[in-house]
Amino acid sequence: MKIEAVDFFYVAMPQITTEGDGSQDALLVRVSAGGFTGWGECEASPLASIAAYVAPMSHGACRPVKVSVEGQELSSPKDIERIAHTIAWDSMDLLQAPHTWSGIEMALWDILGKARGEPVWKLLGYRKAAKKLPYASVLFGDTPQDTLNHAKKIRAANYRAAKFGWGPIGRGSVKDDADQFAAAREGLGAEGVLLVDTGQIWGEDVDAAAARLPALREAKAHWLEEPFHGSAYEAYAALAAQSGSLRLAGGEAAHNVFMARHTIDYGKVGFIQIDCGRIGGIGPAKSIADYAVARGVTYVNHTFTSHLALSASLQPYAGLAEHVICEYPAAPKQLAIDIAANPILRESSGEISVPDRPGLGIDVNGAVLEKYLVDVNITVKGVPLFASKHFV
Amino acid sequence: MKIEAVDFFYVAMPQITTEGDGSQDALLVRVSAGGFTGWGECEASPLASIAAYVAPMSHGACRPVKVSVEGQELSSPKDIERIAHTIAWDSMDLLQAPHTWSGIEMALWDILGKARGEPVWKLLGYRKAAKKLPYASVLFGDTPQDTLNHAKKIRAANYRAAKFGWGPIGRGSVKDDADQFAAAREGLGAEGVLLVDTGQIWGEDVDAAAARLPALREAKAHWLEEPFHGSAYEAYAALAAQSGSLRLAGGEAAHNVFMARHTIDYGKVGFIQIDCGRIGGIGPAKSIADYAVARGVTYVNHTFTSHLALSASLQPYAGLAEHVICEYPAAPKQLAIDIAANPILRESSGEISVPDRPGLGIDVNGAVLEKYLVDVNITVKGVPLFASKHFV
Numbered sequence: 001m002k003i004e005a006v007d008f009f010y011v012a013m014p015q016i017t018t019e020g021d022g023s024q025d026a027l028l029v030r031v032s033a034g035g036f037t038g039w040g041e042c043e044a045s046p047l048a049s050i051a052a053y054v055a056p057m058s059h060g061a062c063r064p065v066k067v068s069v070e071g072q073e074l075s076s077p078k079d080i081e082r083i084a085h086t087i088a089w090d091s092m093d094l095l096q097a098p099h100t101w102s103g104i105e106m107a108l109w110d111i112l113g114k115a116r117g118e119p120v121w122k123l124l125g126y127r128k129a130a131k132k133l134p135y136a137s138v139l140f141g142d143t144p145q146d147t148l149n150h151a152k153k154i155r156a157a158n159y160r161a162a163k164f165g166w167g168p169i170g171r172g173s174v175k176d177d178a179d180q181f182a183a184a185r186e187g188l189g190a191e192g193v194l195l196v197d198t199g200q201i202w203g204e205d206v207d208a209a210a211a212r213l214p215a216l217r218e219a220k221a222h223w224l225e226e227p228f229h230g231s232a233y234e235a236y237a238a239l240a241a242q243s244g245s246l247r248l249a250g251g252e253a254a255h256n257v258f259m260a261r262h263t264i265d266y267g268k269v270g271f272i273q274i275d276c277g278r279i280g281g282i283g284p285a286k287s288i289a290d291y292a293v294a295r296g297v298t299y300v301n302h303t304f305t306s307h308l309a310l311s312a313s314l315q316p317y318a319g320l321a322e323h324v325i326c327e328y329p330a331a332p333k334q335l336a337i338d339i340a341a342n343p344i345l346r347e348s349s350g351e352i353s354v355p356d357r358p359g360l361g362i363d364v365n366g367a368v369l370e371k372y373l374v375d376v377n378i379t380v381k382g383v384p385l386f387a388s389k390h391f392v
Numbered sequence: 393m394k395i396e397a398v399d400f401f402y403v404a405m406p407q408i409t410t411e412g413d414g415s416q417d418a419l420l421v422r423v424s425a426g427g428f429t430g431w432g433e434c435e436a437s438p439l440a441s442i443a444a445y446v447a448p449m450s451h452g453a454c455r456p457v458k459v460s461v462e463g464q465e466l467s468s469p470k471d472i473e474r475i476a477h478t479i480a481w482d483s484m485d486l487l488q489a490p491h492t493w494s495g496i497e498m499a500l501w502d503i504l505g506k507a508r509g510e511p512v513w514k515l516l517g518y519r520k521a522a523k524k525l526p527y528a529s530v531l532f533g534d535t536p537q538d539t540l541n542h543a544k545k546i547r548a549a550n551y552r553a554a555k556f557g558w559g560p561i562g563r564g565s566v567k568d569d570a571d572q573f574a575a576a577r578e579g580l581g582a583e584g585v586l587l588v589d590t591g592q593i594w595g596e597d598v599d600a601a602a603a604r605l606p607a608l609r610e611a612k613a614h615w616l617e618e619p620f621h622g623s624a625y626e627a628y629a630a631l632a633a634q635s636g637s638l639r640l641a642g643g644e645a646a647h648n649v650f651m652a653r654h655t656i657d658y659g660k661v662g663f664i665q666i667d668c669g670r671i672g673g674i675g676p677a678k679s680i681a682d683y684a685v686a687r688g689v690t691y692v693n694h695t696f697t698s699h700l701a702l703s704a705s706l707q708p709y710a711g712l713a714e715h716v717i718c719e720y721p722a723a724p725k726q727l728a729i730d731i732a733a734n735p736i737l738r739e740s741s742g743e744i745s746v747p748d749r750p751g752l753g754i755d756v757n758g759a760v761l762e763k764y765l766v767d768v769n770i771t772v773k774g775v776p777l778f779a780s781k782h783f784v
Contacts, residue, residue: 018452022485025450044454044485047772051443052488056766058417060410061591062436088621092592093414093436095647095670096444199453200484229480231650255487258623266658278487346572374448380439380770 001115003072006104008053010046011372013333020139020166020199021331022304025374026339028364031107033074036114039364040106041309041339042099043277049103050221050376054385062093065100069237070091077123080108080283081228088256092287098255098280104311105281106360113359119315120360129354133161134328134340134346135334137304140167144183151187154330157323160350161325162188165197165225169236170208178215185219193325195249197225204232206301209239216246221327223271225249233257236267248272251288252302254279260288264297274325275302276313284318292323299323305332318354328352341365366391393426393508395464398496399781400445402438403764405727407702412531412558412591414696415724417766419754421495423465428506431756432498434491434662435669440497442768444488450758451608454635456484457492462484472500472675480648490647490672497673498704498724498752505751511707512752516678518711521746525553526738527587527722529696532559536575543579546722552733552742554580557589557617562600570607577611585717589617596624601631608638614717615663617641623651628659639663643680644694646671648721652680656689666706667694667721677708684715697724699732703752710746720744727764733757758783 006348012025027046031038042119055064073079084105090141091097109120121129136159141147154162164184169177185194196216202208209227216224224246228235230253238246247270254260255278264272272292274285274328292299299320301313310329318325329336337343341363344352355361370391378386404417423430425470434441447456449624460478476497482487495502501512513521526719528551531689533539539556546554556576572610573588580586588608594600608616616638621629621662622645632700639662646652656664666677686690691712693705702721709715720729729735733755736744747753762783770778 012448015453018449018455020452022451022454023450039615044450045444045447045487046450047447047770047777048443048486048488051440052437055437055439057408057410058436058438059414060412062414063438089592094440095437095491096440099487135518155665197503200481229648229650230650232655233654237753253484256621256623258621258625262623262625262654262658262754266654296782298647334494375773377769377771378439381767385439387603 001074003031003033003070003074005032006069008050009369010050010374010376010388011335011337011369012374013339013372020188021333023329023336026305026335027103029103029107029336030064031104031111033111034115036111038107038110038114038359039308040103040110040312040364041127041277041306042103043275046374047376048096048250049100050386051378052094052124054378055094056380058093061090062091065091066099069104074108074111077112077283080105086282099278102277102279102281105283106276108360109282117358119356119358120282121315121318121354127245129318129319130324131351131353131357132314132326133159133324133350134326134352135159135163135193135329136330137163137165138330140164140169140180142168147180148183148187150383153182153368154210155188155192158346158350159330161193161195162328163195163197166199169198170201174211174215177212181215181219181221192223194219195223197224198227200226200229202227204228204235206235206238210242213243213246221246223249225246225273233262236269240268241246247362249273249300256280257284257287261291264292264295269297269300273300273302273315276316277309282312282315288322290318300325301327303327304329305338307343308360308362308364310344311355311362314354315360326352338368339364393466395423395462397424398461400442401759401761401783402442402744402768403727404766405764407723413725415721415728415747418697418727419495419501420731421650423496423499423503425503425510426507427501430499430502430506430751431700431754432495432502432704433669434495435667435697436491438627438766439768440767441486441492442778443484443770444492445529445549447486447769448772450485451484455482456490456523457483458524460484466500466503469504469675472497476672476675491670494669494673497675498755500669501674502751509750511748511750513707513710513746514705518527521710521748522713522716523743524706524718524746525716525742526718526744527555527585528555528722529555529557529719530722532556532561532572534560536571539572540575540579543576543604547584550742551722553585553587553588554721555719558591561590566603566607569604573607573611580612584649586611586613587615587617588613590619591600592618592621594619596620596627597672598627598630602634603634605638609718613638614690615641619666625654625658627632628661632660641692647675648672649679653683656684656687661689663690663692665692666708669701674704674707681709681712685711685712692717693719695719696721697727700754702736703754704746707752718744730760731756
């Protein structure tokens with residue numbers, strides 16, 4: 001079959017705030033091929049990713065993503081790999097291209113799975129999908145008391161793991177942060193898995209991060225995520241050398257497989273977090289899952305948007321039974337909830353199952369999403385390069 | 393003074409071809425502050441970079457570049473650094489942001505230099521600007537005979553150095569490539585500095601690249617540029633271990649200082665090539681120049697567009713007398729020629745001087761460029777986010 005159409009739908013909540021909540025908008029991609037429809041989602045800044053799809057060519061190594069996708073043959077995973085390779089070459093100088101391609105790539109896997117009547121994880125070579133333990137991904141409260149209350153609610157909601165991130169951490173004293181970590185632990189109870197995400201707050205200041213290690217150990221944190229800039233491998237490695245059993249997590253910003261590998265090899269993280277909406281989709285993410293296994297590193301998805309993105313992000317490590325933790329958007333905006341007509345719900349055990357349906361196994365109900373559509377028009381030299389379509 | 397206005401001008405040749413010639417279009421940035429006007433240029437894909445400037449916010453860590461720039465105080469280099477830091481944080485998840493910011497950053501240095509009556513390289517701490525030896529940057533011919541003719545012309549045009557790139561290299565046999573390298577050497581004569589750029593053709597296949605080393609040594613190539621994907625540090629290091637006196641060059645795709653440092657530290661290149669239109673402008677490029685000096689690596693600019701971009705790219709290493717080679721667009725499109733009213737011309741010695749005028753020292757004549765203007769309109773939710781302006 002051939003790729004016949006690629007449509008982008010920019011959807012957003014009526015108001016976007018500066019909170020670190022990635023579920024406030026989404027760029028959905030719908031691909032049509034051979035009578036099948038596939039869906040994918042690009043991470044963040046819908047307008048920039050749309051522009052990378054339609055932008056006029058600058059030169060041979062800076063072509064828009066569009067020209068490498070439309071009309072291409074799509075019969076097997078090899079075709080997806082071939083298109084990815086073309087884009088890496090022909091859109092080499094278009095920085096945004098990997099984010100745009102990521103959503104398309106997911107949709108191509110969705111189509112292949114639907115055409116073969118198999119879930120994507122089977123196409124990736126897994127025979128069985130293991131259950132995953134979702135962690136509630138939330139922000140630290142403004143005060144330790146807020147964080148305590150938050151953590152108690154999460155525990156009451158039957159989450160066995162939770163990640164607290166961003167907020168005031170790193171902006172006050174070491175003692176302030178220690179109080180926050182302790183509050184999160186207290187609220188989750190002794191058995192809960194506590195993950196901490198500091199959102200790059202220390203840049204590359206190893207000492208500042210190291211000063212928080214005793215309190216993180218005291219709170220029995222399972223990982224410390226993104227203490228530094230995503231590319232500050234030396235800082236990661238220096239902190240990892242001091243952090244003992246508390247392992248570091250990072251990698252979400254990787255927009256190619258090399259960056260993810262380097263986060264493992266040079267950054268010495270214990271958990272590699274891959275966002276399929278950034279790294280170029282499911283194929284490169286699977287190669288990083290394999291790489292992680294070979295190096296004794298735990299693979300984890302990075303997902304802060306819809307259950308469509310969640311399903312895509314679970315496929316690359318669906319069959320890795322020992323890599324159990326998964327990021328799960330615990331309190332997304334209504335938009336993100338509405339994107340998946342059949343969300344991936346937590347079971348009574350607190351776990352989730354990767355969909356065992358053809359493709360990504362998520363139904364996107366366009367009629368429901370119509371109200372979130374953001375109308376975009378891009379005209380260059382009087383020619384409309386992009387005009388938002390309706391879902392139906 | 394405050395940053396009062398930031399205007400983008402997308403200019404292009406009437407026809408854009410797939411040749412690897414980056415001078416076919418440009419995104420110029422004009423910034424106004426305190427009665428001064430500064431100019432900068434973003435590398436490649438003008439539409440995507442404009443979108444990253446005006447895109448609606450996705451969340452707190454994915455804000456458009458615009459909100460971190462307009463209205464900001466601009467009195468010293470510290471202000472530029474502060475704005476860069478804000479963007480790194482608030483546009484963390486907007487992949488295209490560094491390319492957009494790069495052009496703005498140049499313009500801010502241009503303004504500071506004009507306000508203080510000093511060239512930018514003096515603001516960067518250099519007392520004196522050393523002359524640079526420009527190399528003609530051209531593509532390999534389709535046949536060795538074409539390359540030979542090309543090289544002869546370059547020599548006749550008084551270039552003492554030339555870089556041949558891309559074209560058929562790596563697409564045929566080892567012998568085919570050897571013939572090309574030999575032709576380039578023959579045409580340049582025994583004394584000419586021969587540089588070879590293979591445009592990532594070998595991905596991460598070290599053996600394929602290594603097979604070309606004998607012929608490159610035979611042709612006395614001074615460097616081998618981008619044999620691999622820009623992030624394939626392990627492949628670079630493995631080849632560097634075999635290449636002896638022929639050193640590797642790379643780094644042009646770095647969109648932050650970490651990536652450039654890693655190309656040096658992990659990739660073991662002998663020449664670090666920085667594009668100021670990608671890495672975030674002149675400030676981060678200067679920090680890489682310092683880093684290169686400390687590590688015995690030679691800094692080189694990467695410039696394949698206008699003399700505005702050329703001037704910006706020379707500033708970070710203007711004072712490094714031992715880092716003499718510089719990329720010089722030898723046969724740019726008329727557009728790129730027309731961007732700079734006062735180009736940086738080669739002197740009788742074949743060398744060039746970094747402008748010794750306030751700011752970047754390049755006059756942009758808008759009236760001449762008017763005919764290249766590409767009209768762009770971006771509307772979101774019915775609100776015009778971007779509409780091309782005329783220069784005058």
